[in-house]
Amino acid sequence: MAIATSLQCGDALVIVDVQNDFLDPGPVPVPQGADILPVLADYAARFERHGLPVYAVRDWHPARHASFLPRGGSWPEHCVRFTAGADCPSELELPPCTVTISIGEGTDELRVSAFANPHFEASLRTRGVRRLFVGGLAVDDGICETVRDARSRGFEVFFLRDALRVREREAGDGDRAEAEMIRLGAVPLTALDLSQRAPSSGALLTDLFEIGMLQAYFAAGMTDTAVFEFAVRRMPAGRNVLIACGLEPVLQFLEELHFTDWELDWLERTRRFAPGFLASLRGLRFTGDVDALPEGTPCFPHEPLLRVTAPIAQAQLVETRVTNLLHYCTLIASKAVRCVAAAEGRMLVDVGLRRAHGAEAAVLASRACYLAGFTATSDALAAQQFGLPSWGTMSRSFVEAHASEEAAFLAFVRAEPQRAVLLLNTHDARAAAHTVVRLAPAWSAAGVVLGGVRLDGGDLGPTSREVRAILDAGGLSSLRIFASDHLDEVVIGRLIRQGAPIDGFGLGTLLVTSADVPFLDCDYRLQRYAGRGCTPPAEGQGAWPGVKQVYRLRDSSGRMDCDVVARADESHEGEALLVPAMREGRRIGCGETLLALRQRVATELDRLPPRLRQVGDAEPYPVYLSERLHADCLEAGVFAGVGSGLTASPAPLRGETAGS
Ligand code: ZN
Secondary structure, eight states: OOOOEEOOTTEEEEEEOOOGGGSTTSSSOOTTGGGHHHHHHHHHHHHHHTTOOEEEEEEOBOTTOTTBGGGTOSBOSOOBTTSGGGSOOGGGOOOTTOEEEEESTTOSSOOOSGGGSHHHHHHHHHTTOOEEEEEEEESSSHHHHHHHHHHHTTOEEEEEEEEEEEOOSSTTHHHHHHHHHHHTTOEEEOGGGEEOOSOOOSTTOSOHHHHHHHHHHHHHTOOSEEEEEEEEOSOOTTOSOEEOOOHHHHHHHHHHOOOOHHHHHHHHHTTOSOHHHHHHHHTOOOOOEEEEOOTTOEEOTTSEEEEEEEEHHHHHHTHHHHHHHHHHHHHHHHHHHHHHHHHTTOEEEEOOTTTSSSHHHHHHHHHHHHHHTOOEESOHHHHHHHTOOBOOOOOHHHHHTSSSHHHHHHHHHHHSTTTOEEEEOGGGHHHHHHHHHHHHHHHHHTTOOOOEEEEESSOHHHHHHHHHHHHHHTTOTTOEEEEESSOOHHHHHHHHHTTOOOOEEEEOHHHHTTTTSOOOOEEEEEEEETTEEOOOOSSSOOOOOSOEEEEEEEOTTSOEEEEEEEETTSOOSSEEOOEEEEETTEESTTOOOHHHHHHHHHHHHHHSOHHHHSSSOOOOOOEEEOHHHHHHHHHHTTTTTTTTTGGGSSOOBTTBOTTO
């Protein structure tokens, strides 16, 4: 029964009897005792970093103790005070803050519990300790007795199963000791259960192999400039256009990129990295350039959304996180614009926080949805962080907590008299609507302005019509009807075609998981290193080689005609979509407001060929290669594996069809 916990104020580490005489070749060796030394050292370092106390409890006998064999006792001479045998082994590397508690000093009695020394409890109380994390060498009953005394004095106790070794006088002593500690209410724990809550810089938000590659670049002296591009490789079925999103969080990540001492300390303890390499990470910052499609730009497969130009270590290290951010944000923005199109101007609220795949995903989804044209979010953190409009109603549990629906409504409008949206009972929305009509005049007289009612589930089409009729007949025609319950663009489109009088929709699970298209086939690919093109594999992937620019060609009214992907070193007619976003690690300009991004999405979607704005699959938008890029592709053999590459791509080539 392990539990996950994190270190907090009031925690203390207690290391029991880790002394030379209890380690091989001492007189009373605990088998495999030395194995726990690095583990304990790691625990001690963590407690020290959190500013938490560390105690080393030691056996500390007078010479010729009564328990020693020469005086008729049962123990070989051990841990005689002021001898090397009584010292902690140097490998333990106890932090300077460690408080040593000596047990057995000046007495012939056998004392084993750490609490036998009154200074121990006094120190714990003085320092406000409430939870003890106990590990070490169990030579006799020392650890068990310490746990017993700690529990009887009201301390919570965790015993560190990965930092505990038992000297068994009889087989099974170890298991019995553990069972006894559990019986006493102590909780077994390993370092894995103890989450690392040290503040993260985000630099470790990468695959460890990226850092491994950095070490290899470092060893080989590879420090030249690399150019990586992030692009989506093919349009998934069910999407006609993608909306570039996630640049702002990427730039923020790059600006803040650095390793903290704790992160470097951890890397060192993995024993995978050489000291010289780790020293090179200490001052690492992102000093490169970023060119990108502005957020909210409609885009298509093969078009780079972002280009990173930086010393290869930096450009490589950020691969994982840059991909992680751009992929998810673009995925959700591309889903959300479909919902906006389907809703035809009706209010849309993202309510996906509780079902999103993680909290960060939920917050980024709220941002992407707002950018795509959503009205508001239910997510308080996203509203606070990005200044998004927030919106919410009541839940079923609020109604159920009251004696009646009527009582719940009353309590709610009293608390929120200016914008209350009342949840109508799913099983009898008609009756609930009648209740609202009956109560509304009194509320109105009391100055209450209702925001609307919400239908959650049931057959939304017929139910919304019935509820609308009841509200209208009751003089509440200004009251709006909101609907939620497993909605997506397809359901919303169907409801609207059926004429359902719904004024706003709350979208959750299907939106923030992009349930119909849960991922995009995308990558962050090296295009150039040290001035040399990095040719992609000829077979299968169909990735267009080289450093590229995207040109968008429009008709006289601004409507999008087609895109041309060209080499970055050639110029082409049309509007160059990749624009500088960062130079030498510093942002260009002060960034765009979310409102401006939202406006871009709305404007640019209007300029898409109309077929691409619909929810159903449409003939793909034409994306061409420039003549020179086409020649590069031929030379690189990109089209050799055309079966799995271009035929699946919506991108025709200039003057020929894909795959011909
Ligand atoms: Zn002893």
